[in-house]
Amino acid sequence: MRIFADKLASTLKRQLHPVYLLFGAEPLLIQESRDQIEHKAKSEGFSEVFRFSITAQTDWNEVFDACNSMSLFAEKKILQLELPESGTNQAITKELLNLHQILNPDVMLIVSGSKLTKAQENAKWFKALNSNGLWVSCLTPDIHRLPQFVLQRCHQLGLKPDTEAVQMLAQWHEGNLLALSQSLEKLCLLYPDGVLTLVRIESALSRHNHFTAFNWIDAMLEGKAKRSQRILRELHGEGVEAVILLRTLQKELNTLMSYKQELTSKNLQQVFDQYRVWNNKRPLYTAALNRHTPTTLYSMVCTLADAEHTVKTDYDNSVWPILTQLTLDMSMPRNA
Missing domain, CATH: 3.40.50.300 (P-loop containing nucleotide triphosphate hydrolases)
Structure with missing residues (x-):
């Protein structure tokens, strides 16, 4: 069980x-x-x-x-x-x-x-x-489950956040539950009445969110352009190597192209079963496959190859603008 x-x-x-x-x-x-x-x-x-x-x-x-x-x-x-x-x-x-x-x-x-x-x-x-x-x-709650997780933790401590406060706490502590726990304990001390509003949180806390390359990938697959761009900026600010992101994206694009090839003779359920795709990843891949054609996926692979060449040979030019464009291309519908 x-x-x-x-x-x-x-x-x-x-x-x-x-x-x-x-x-x-x-x-x-x-x-x-x-x-x-x-x-x-x-x-x-x-x-x-x-x-x-x-x-x-x-x-x-x-x-x-x-x-x-x-x-x-x-x-x-x-x-x-x-x-x-x-x-x-x-x-x-x-x-x-x-x-x-x-x-x-x-x-x-x-x-x-x-x-x-x-x-x-x-x-x-x-x-x-x-x-x-x-x-x-004991997996870190994803962005969909995190607000409910935050609300539950608040209730355990006697805190009474409004909806906006819950959303801000979730956004500021995504991927860092230890910091969330510490922040809630601090709020308990600062506000004995337990009432949490946007203004109170902004004045008492700072951001403690922590993202990984996989959060970035998931946001792009799901088609969340603003979120994927925000995660990319956070990763850039944290000093994550661009080549790590390029390799991670390369793997996902190759995966999507393989799925597209299999879909010429099989349905989506059969493809997912064949590749043993985790159930929580299937909706993300479904969204990405519905948005993109083999042509758009191949185009991004070519752009990715150019970006990798740049990061390895042209030290005067930053590859981050290319990563930003790839993030947008991956997240948006092909006709956008």
């Missing part, structure tokens, strides 16, 4: 699972989820906590001993495993399966790690642990 991190608190009120899988790209949500589970488990008699950061050098006998050992008073135990950022290798996978075999009702297992790939989700160890556990998705 899978839930998002913001639903964990209500789930814990109803049931305590023997296994929790905390995976995602947002460290704040992983830590908060872990704390919530541990707090609930301790109230249910799980008083001992064993923590292991798994590496290639981990002595798994210590992990198994912690799982099997009986204390003087037979207390229940929480076993926390933090997987390496690079994911699991064959050796770790084998030990996780072995661990699954010896779990018992007196042991609660909490496994945490970075964002899962599709292959990892389908791995035998993950399916085994998830079969009698709860998978908590």
